[in-house]
Ligand SMILES: O=P(O)(O)OC[C@H]1O[C@H](OP(=O)(O)OP(=O)(O)O)[C@H](O)[C@@H]1O
């Protein structure tokens with residue numbers, strides 16, 4: 397998951413894109429970038445770091461123009477340490493195209509080979525997003541028949557792109573002098589929505605919070621397989637470009653990735669978390685008798701709605717027991733296990749009085765590597781808790797993810813190959829209660845019965861795009877295993893473009 401935004405306006409868009417990226421910061425903390433267009437020229441600045449650190453006043457001043465794109469990156473392909481893989485990406489032909497991507501391609505290796513050997517394109521990084529951009533550019537080139545691209549030709553190119561590309565891809569792209577292209581993959585795995593401002597500004601973004609927080613009205617989600625082209629004067633053209641679109645959004649968006657104030661594919665993320673809490677409460681009651689629980693305590697931040705609902709339904713008090721240092725980012729999306737582990741204690745501190753002599757039920761939204769829960773259970777015990785029970789609003793994460801969540805290997809997942817009892821022993825709690833997979837799907841699915849289903853491979857091992865099996869996942873993720881553990885690892889010797897560039 398990364399955060400992407402694209403804007404077409406009649407006013408300068410640099411500050412607007414910056415503000416939208418701040419609202420999407422929870423989706424990617426590693427790198428950030430903005431590209432704007434003035435006339436036929438693109439202006440770009442991108443670098444590693446959080447939005448506030450990447451853009452200084454001088455960088456913002458160097459981003460003129462009334463349309464542009466932005467991205468915050470959470471690396472899931474290529475090299476996490478590489479500055480060159482920050483997005484957006486640029487190619488000069490045809491016309492000049494820049495692109496920002498959220499997702500992960502499952503056939504990036506094969507596409508890379510094809511692009512180089514058959515299409516004679518040059519790929520300069522290990523990023524799958526650069527591969528995606530080159531497929532788009534190549535197909536735009538093939539579809540264009542005159543000096544100016546026609547909207548139908550753009551849709552023809554997207555149809556061809558859907559046939560070549562596998563995996564998850566929500567993208568925004570600018571075609572120089574033409575307008576903005578917005579595309580969602582045929583399964584709608586990663587979120588993407590579109591809206592308008594009072595002055596007619598059109599904005600597409602990963603989450604509705606980016607629209608609302610910048611004063612835009614959410615209009616709709618982009619449909620799976622759909623392409624939307626926004627001309628520079630704000631006219632919107634939309635077309636279904638996939639042969640067989642089926643709507644299976646990623647369920648982990650509702651568990652953890654998205655902000656609770658966003659609505660994705662008609663489902664309020666907050667309500668989804670409450671529903672997961674409701675389903676979890678039933679399992680808690682059948683495992684630990686509520687009178688044995690003195691307090692229900694969330695592990696901030698993402699588990700709060702679920703924990704509140706568990707407390708209400710089991711009839712025990714909801715208490716805050718951990719205070720989050722708001723200046724430390726989300727630990728799960730940090731690159732490298734060492735930094736993730738260190739950050740848990742930096743990020744969360746106990747309120748000792750809530751634990752001393754009590755039996756506590758800690759609730760988290762998910763347990764992935766077990767980094768958070770192991771530390772937290774220990775902290776609760778150090779603070780004097782008598783019994784420490786732990787409940788997870790999501791089922792055990794047992795399978796790697798290939799669609800844009802950085803869980804490349806089974807071995808790193810604490811629940812992989814272990815029974816619930818073995819996980820409990822490893823985490824060190826007195827009881828461990830997991831959500832059930834079907835109950836989770838029902839809890840979220842009840843909020844939009846029109847969906848075909850969910851992409852839930854990390855829970856059920858079912859890879860929705862059909863081109864990936866558990867056997868092929870390892871090969872697919874091989875370059876990512878351990879990625880980020882060594883922040884000094886360089887991308888090899890390759891052409892490095894300057895950061896602030898007029899491209
Ligand atoms: O088992 P793990 O590998 O530790 O991963 C799961 C934890 O990571 C996430 O928290 P994070 O700190 O990233 O963000 P949050 O503040 O939104 O909860 C998630 O909410 C869990 O607490």
Ligand SMILES: NC(=O)CC[C@H](N)C(=O)O
Nearest residue numbers: 397398471472473498499
């Ligand atoms: N999480 C994402 O969406 C990542 C996008 C892309 N695969 C990258 O690694 O940069």
Ligand SMILES: [Mg+2]
Nearest residue numbers: 695696697698
């Ligand atoms: Mg958390």
